[in-house]
Amino acid sequence: MSEIGFGAASYWGKKAFDEADAIRLVHTAVDRGVTLFDTGASYSGGNAEPRLGKAISTLAHRHDLVIATKAGSCTDARGKRREDFSASGVRRTVEASLVRLGLDAIPLLNLHGPEIGNLTDDLLDTLSRLKEEGKVRHLGVNSFDMEVVEHVMTIPLFGTVMIDYNILRPEREPVITKLAARKFGILAGMALAGGLFGKDRFRVRGVQDLWYIARVLKNHRADLTRARHFRFLDRESSTGAEIALGWVLRRPEVSCAVLGTTRMHHLLANLQASGATLDASLLEKIGRAQSAFA
Numbered sequence: 001m002s003e004i005g006f007g008a009a010s011y012w013g014k015k016a017f018d019e020a021d022a023i024r025l026v027h028t029a030v031d032r033g034v035t036l037f038d039t040g041a042s043y044s045g046g047n048a049e050p051r052l053g054k055a056i057s058t059l060a061h062r063h064d065l066v067i068a069t070k071a072g073s074c075t076d077a078r079g080k081r082r083e084d085f086s087a088s089g090v091r092r093t094v095e096a097s098l099v100r101l102g103l104d105a106i107p108l109l110n111l112h113g114p115e116i117g118n119l120t121d122d123l124l125d126t127l128s129r130l131k132e133e134g135k136v137r138h139l140g141v142n143s144f145d146m147e148v149v150e151h152v153m154t155i156p157l158f159g160t161v162m163i164d165y166n167i168l169r170p171e172r173e174p175v176i177t178k179l180a181a182r183k184f185g186i187l188a189g190m191a192l193a194g195g196l197f198g199k200d201r202f203r204v205r206g207v208q209d210l211w212y213i214a215r216v217l218k219n220h221r222a223d224l225t226r227a228r229h230f231r232f233l234d235r236e237s238s239t240g241a242e243i244a245l246g247w248v249l250r251r252p253e254v255s256c257a258v259l260g261t262t263r264m265h266h267l268l269a270n271l272q273a274s275g276a277t278l279d280a281s282l283l284e285k286i287g288r289a290q291s292a293f294a
Contacts (some may be wrong), residue, residue: 001066003249003274005036005187005242006267007260008213009053011208013044017262019051025267027133028053032271036066038162038187038258039092041100042082046075053101063104067189068162069097070112070142085111085118087126092131104291105134110142110162112125116151124157142189151181161186165254166193168226168245173251180253188248191257192270196223197230198240208262229289236282247272249287 006029011017017152026037037056039048050110056062071093072085084090090111097106109130111118130136140160141152152158161179165172165188177187194216195201202213233240248257262266278286 001033001036001256003256004034004163004245004271005038005066005068005256005258006034007189007258008037008039008055009043009048010260011044012260012262013039013048013051014211015045015047017208019054021042021052021163021262023055025261025264026052027059027151028264029267029271030056030059030065033274034271035064036187036256036258038068038189039101039109040070040073042073042075042112045079045139049097051264052098053103057102062097062102066107067101067103068110068140069101070108070110071097072087072118073112083113085114085123087120087122090123091118091126091130094135094150098135108138108140108160108186109136110140112142112159113145114141114143114148115145116148119151119155119157125153126158140185140187142187146172146191149175149179153178153236158184160187160255162189164188164190165248166191167197167230167247167286167290168193168223169218170294176251176253185255186253188254188257191248192241192244192259193223193227194220196220196227197233197244199231199234201227226293229292230286232285232289238276239269241270242273242276243278245270245280246276246278248284249273249276250278250283 039052041049055115071090073083074093076082125137139158143149144164149161161184197294217246233243245257259270
């Protein structure tokens with residue numbers, strides 16, 4: 001898979017965001033070498049999956065892309081997110097996702113934020129059967145709970161884990177080492193840390209900015225405190241986003257850093273981080289900033 005993945009979620013999947021613009025972003029990402037697209041049945045009020053399906057429907061090689069979607073959470077008829085980790089519920093979600101995405105098989109299915117108690121023998125048996133039936137190729141877990149991640153490492157059925165790994169989360173380093181030792185594929189979710197370290201983090205240029213700001217204030221207030229230690233990134237020759245992605249990708253164990261965007265210039269700038277390296281002095285500055293809260 002590509003070092004940088006496209007997050008087909010959040011405001012990108014919202015009906016309020018122009019669908020032609022959303023599809024154009026996907027096609028540009030594909031043209032620039034992106035092969036992993038991360039989405040979920042519950043994302044964007046249930047609109048993200050069908051939108052991604054429409055975006056890739058015209059691509060001759062869409063079955064070669066690594067489309068990663070999620071089960072365990074879904075959207076009800078009113079667009080509300082619901083959790084359902086029952087074996088039957090996960091099977092229903094997978095079969096509906098295949099239709100929405102227009103795929104013969106889901107390349108990567110992640111369980112979306114399960115608790116350890118959700119990983120029952122019945123569920124694991126169903127996941128195994130879905131693989132045997134050819135409906136799912138690979139299985140993983142998307143979790144920001146390290147106790148869950150530690151437990152997942154003991155289950156041979158899973159081969160990948162998606163965690164919140166970014167410049168504001170240096171405490172994830174030990175678990176990355178453990179996952180790599182067990183040959184897990186590692187996806188870095190929230191790879192840009194919401195861009196909270198940037199000087200333009202609260203700049204409003206469109207409706208999507210208001211949406212993202214509201215989400216930060218609701219869910220990521222603690223990260224704002226950490227992010228203030230990284231204001232120096234805006235003074236570097238490279239963009240703060242490029243540096244932040246470079247920091248994540250400096251770990252060869254990380255298979256892919258996933259980011260989302262609704263702006264073409266952001267997408268093109270962020271893709272430049274693939275293959276980039278950070279010099280020792282910059283890494284030292286980042287380490288000092290992280291030591292203030294680690």
